[in-house]
Amino acid sequence: MTDTLHPSSRPNTVHSVHTDAGLVVRLVGDIDMSSWARLDEVYADVVAAGPAPVTVDLSDATFVDSTTLGFLARLHQHVTSNGHPFLVESPTRVVSRAIEICGLDRVLTIRPAGAMD
Numbered sequence: 366m367t368d369t370l371h372p373s374s375r376p377n378t379v380h381s382v383h384t385d386a387g388l389v390v391r392l393v394g395d396i397d398m399s400s401w402a403r404l405d406e407v408y409a410d411v412v413a414a415g416p417a418p419v420t421v422d423l424s425d426a427t428f429v430d431s432t433t434l435g436f437l438a439r440l441h442q443h444v445t446s447n448g449h450p451f452l453v454e455s456p457t458r459v460v461s462r463a464i465e466i467c468g469l470d471r472v473l474t475i476r477p478a479g480a481m482d
Contacts, residue, residue, distance in 0.1 A: 379403040381410055387418030395428040404436040416447035424455035424478060429463050441473055452476060
């Protein structure tokens, strides 16, 4: 699907993979209200899997709206309230700006692109 307001050459997808280190969620393309159902599935998957660390990879996200920002806040609250780390990794400049505007940068742990552990 292509969003007419924010066209992207990449497909808009939400991937989640369970690893030994926890769950990795990867957002690709323009993640907006049209992605709500998939974001909700990923949240349900995290809850069903039980407490574990979560990393959200935003390196290929080209746009996020309030739906995505709400997903990040909700996921962060669930993961950290169960005593596990929640990391947002490599947000693009546009996505970083959206996170800053709504104040989530003061709540989320964010590792910029190229940052070392």
